[in-house]
Amino acid sequence: MGIRAGIINAYGDYEDVLRDIRRFTSLAHGSDVLTKALLGNYALLDRGRPLEDLRNSIFRTALTRNSRCPLCERAQVCALDHFLPKNEFPEYSILADNLIPVCERCNRLKGDECDKIDGLLMFHAYFDEFPDCEILLTDVGIENTVSIRYSLHRSDKVDNLTFARVEKQFKILGLFDFYQMEAIAELTDQIDLYDEMYASLGDSGLRSTLSALARGAERKGVNHWKAALYRALSRNAEFCSGGYRKLLTSPMT
Incomplete structure (x- = not known):
């Protein structure tokens, strides 16, 4: 399978990965060259680069939350968090569903959190709903x-x-x-x-x-x-x- 086809398939598997990350390994697993190449794609979101519009459109979604961070519900968003860390799953480095507008504090604290052993992930702002009863x-x-x-x-x-x-x-x-x-x-x-x-x-x-x-x-x-x-x-x-x-x-x- 070609790299492009593999990435397309990985995009299609994204929600399945969220449901049970223990069943999946990165497309780039074992290949430093491919990992480096996929990580390099993230720079394409920078200002003046080909995917700048994608970055801007992702941040615009934060306007529906009054630009509040979905992780702490308090601070203003200013960064893009890779829900599945790009160092663990570089194929998702520019997947819009994997890029969550968050505040600097939450982005720093979350870091590369990714539990592939127990499959215990944090809440995804797009795919998960926090419990609606008092906890x-x-x-x-x-x-x-x-x-x-x-x-x-x-x-x-x-x-x-x-x-x-x-x-x-x-x-x-x-x-x-x-x-x-x-x-x-x-x-x-x-x-x-x-x-x-x-x-x-x-x-x-x-x-x-x-x-x-x-x-x-x-x-x-x-x-x-x-x-x-x-x-x-x-x-x-x-x-x-x-x-x-x-x-x-x-x-x-």
């Missing part, structure tokens, strides 16, 4: 400070393999700590709103406001970090009955 939880503690902690809890609606992939994604991308920092910034920015709602409508008014913020965030997904945060805040009686004021006097953790 991302936020624990709100109120003592001398307001503390925020994220965790995962497996639902009976989520199979073990899917949940293992979720856990892997959170671990590799450091999402628990990342979301904690984002939550701290979010709450700090909203202090005046909480104070206004509590002063005018009491704890029930603040709870209603937090519930509305949770519903708004859930439009981005039930496990979006903001949705999990505001659900937890709206259910926390101490926070809604004035405990939020500790945001004004103490640093959060």
